[in-house]
Amino acid sequence: MIILVVNAGSSSLKYQLINMEDESVIAKGNCDRIGIDGHLAHKTSDGRKIDEDCNFPTHTEAFMKLVEVLTSGEGKVIDSMDEISAVGHRIVQGADVFDKSVLVTDEIIEKIDELRELAPVHNHAHALALRACKSVIPANVPQVVVFDTAFHQTMPPKAFMFGLPYEDYENLHVRKYGFHGTSHRFVSAALAEAMGKDAKDLKIISCHLGNGSSITAVNAGKSVDTTMGFTPLDGVIMGTRSGAVDPSAVTFVADKHGFTPAQMSDYMNKKSGFLGLSGIGSDNRDIQEAALNGNAKAQLVCDMLTYEIQKYIGAFAAAMNGVDAILFTGGIGENSWEVREAACSNMEYFGIKIDYALNKTIRGKLQKISTPDSKVEVWVVPTNEELLIARDTLALISK
Ligand code: ADP
Secondary structure, eight states, X not given: OEEEEEEEOSSOEEEEEEETTTTEEEEEEEEEOTTTSOXXXXXXXXXXXXXXXXXXXXXXXXXXXXXXXXXXXXXXXXXXGGGEEEEEEEESOOTTTOSSOEEOOHHXXXXXXXXXXXXXXTHHHHHHHHHHHHHHSOTTSOEEEEESSGXXXXXXXXXXXXXXOHHHHHHHOOSOOOSOHHXXXXXXXXXXXXXXXXXXXXXXXXXXXXXSEEEEEEETTEEEEESOOSSTTSSSOOSXXXXXXXXXXXXXXXXHHTOXXXXXXHHHHHSSHXXXXXXXXXOHHHHHHHHHTTOHHHHHHHHXXXXXXXXXXXXXXXXXXXXXEEEEEHHHHHHOHHHHHHHHTTOGGGTBOBOHHHHHHOOSSOEEOBOTTOSBEEEEOOOOHHHHHHHHHHHHHHO
């Protein structure tokens, strides 16, 4: 059984074709620069690569190209789209409307589009891609949507409410939703399995650290609190996003610079974080290298990131009245031993002790890095959001 996983943005359409017999990737790629000009990058598991300039006025042409490259020419991996059992789509914002993955209908697409006010960059693009996909992929191929927010729908009101007037929660739906839910769900389940325990018996703090970062408290398999909020801007500092800032600083800066709300959003989402603080860039590798070479602002970024991770570990250990395991995932969490080491140092009070030598050798693989006498287990757990989307899709179409 083959499942196509799609992650569509406003100008890109990333995809993976997954063989569910052994959960292996058959091909993957990206139809990029939609609405600008168009470019396809396609790779097959047997090493064939296609890089081609295309014409993608809309998502529809990008899907048509995707069908073409999968079924013909140099990149061909299947004879026809009939070999695909279903398509699974990643959706950023499901708000409090969707607490699990669902089969796509016209009403579901409408609902996702209606939620666009809560995720202006993403949800409308998802709706466009869903409609385009329906028009290009054979009608008998079911489609499923998997939401980044769904895993966090188990948070209690005391965790998801803001201290703003209640009517703005009721009328404007302003609350914490949390993101990266597909990743936190995947890695926390993978960790329970690796530990040989039932997720129901575990209190896990899941640190997804990448260009975007979020930390989630997972108690008995359920998200009970998370650092991202109404949008993916809240929480720890990120590549270009500020993370949590005193709201009064936001209104003050907007006033001083004469920013409109959209300009202020741009400032906090695209010009802040590692980039804004260091003036070097948004990539953690560049920041680490600059810090090693004595750049004080880059060192400040490293110190802020690890200090914030430690504070959230403390907060979530309090929220769950304990912690059995901490996991690191995402581009930084899986690859940067430096960030893991700094985040797990001086945490003896919590019973956290890692094997420093072992930690240095681990990149992108499932591995326990805590010492045998550490009260809290610490793990590196590679994430795989596409695989979880494919598994959810398979589960829904098998029903
Ligand atoms: P996204 O959030 O866009 O999915 P990723 O999860 O791929 O991003 O994470 C990208 C981040 O991971 C970048 O900041 C990059 O510098 C960092 N990263 C990747 N490899 C390493 C490494 N070997 N050491 C330190 N940081 C790394």
